[in-house]
Amino acid sequence: MSFAQLSRLTQERPLRMLLVNAGEPDSLAWSGLVQPLRLAQRILNGGFQLEAVNPSQAASVVGDWQLALLVADEGAARLADAELRAVIERCRSAEYWGGVGAGVLWLAQTGAAGGARIALPWALYAETEDVTERAILTPNLFEIDGRLISCCGGAASLDFSLTLIEALFGAAVQAEIKEALCIDRVRSPEERQRVALQARFGALQPKLSEAVTLMEANIEEPLSTDDIAGLVGLSRRQLERLFKQYLGSLPSRYYLELRLQRARQLLLETNHSIVQVGLMCGFSSGSHFSTAFGTLFGNTPREERQRKLNR
Incomplete structure (x- = not known):
């Protein structure tokens, strides 16, 4: 919400x-x-x-x-x-x-x-x-x-x-x-505590931490859930179980939100066009990018960019 x-x-x-x-x-x-x-x-x-x-x-x-x-x-x-x-x-x-x-x-x-x-x-x-x-x-x-x-x-x-x-x-x-208060930027709710996953799981859930690290490193050309599971040495079902248990989400959903959060950051902090931002975050279709962005954040990429211009 x-x-x-x-x-x-x-x-x-x-x-x-x-x-x-x-x-x-x-x-x-x-x-x-x-x-x-x-x-x-x-x-x-x-x-x-x-x-x-x-x-x-x-x-x-x-x-x-x-x-x-x-x-x-x-x-x-x-x-x-x-x-x-x-x-x-x-x-x-x-x-x-x-x-x-x-x-x-x-x-x-x-x-x-x-x-x-x-x-x-x-x-x-x-x-x-x-x-x-x-x-x-x-x-x-x-x-x-x-x-x-x-x-x-x-x-x-x-x-x-x-x-x-x-x-x-x-x-x-x-x-x-x-x-x-001399504050330039307000971080959004969805931005991560950068050390959160490692601090929480560490050696206890190394496969989960490794999977999220892979996602964060592959924003522009997203990996499939099967690819990620294979790279960390788990079956797709095992990976989905880990994400559901510890992050309350499926890997595909978590990955999509990571990409959209990155897109939001780029819209607010850079001058890249909306089309460029979508491509940089793994969206080949502008309509898919706009729909997914609106579903998560409640406004369109264009409206998000307007927030930057109004500041």
Whole structure:
């Protein structure tokens, strides 16, 4: 699903967001998230209300919230069970809710993620043995799946915050905040935590890591699933089973998304024509490229390029 779905929340005035910080107040996960949102609050002058509390205050906060997030840096100690349950119940009463950083892991460990796709900090992958049946871990920077929002934290919190701001308040407000913070580029939700797969699987799933590396190295002339399986020494069925179990996707789908994410990056960061971008990402047909791009991102390559021109 796309973060654009959050735009319907703008019908609420003021739009209200609750942030529960269970980590250090100066952590990157927290500061990257909250600073752009505080600037948005100032710009919107009453149109957006941001409430930031610690876990002990969360249960007693009065009001209805459109968004609520549990935030913790990856080194934060997990909350006691009773306090964590109370915070989760408070957050999930919002229309959209979720976690940032270690908060994502805590949601998954308690079963609150409910089988959703979640973006977890790669440094916490070693702690996910009891999570894979309760949620689908992705290597993305941030995710939205139904009502559940997740962000891997760290520096990605800044990209996440700015993406929320664009979805909720529009590109003009986001541009003003980017200028104030001297930020040139906002990474998209689907961009990968670059070390995520290796950190998560390492020696445990070398065939899966090798398969993804092959995909990333062959964007312009894609390999077939059978080719990839043969190159890593697995049958097609074995490879598909690995992808389904650990990445929640078939190899062909995962590969297609990799190519489309690369295409999106080229559209935003280079001056190559749309036709050239399609060819560089393995699409010989312009109509196939446009249709696949629109299905994943919700807009056409031409509209994506226009975003670059409007910045």
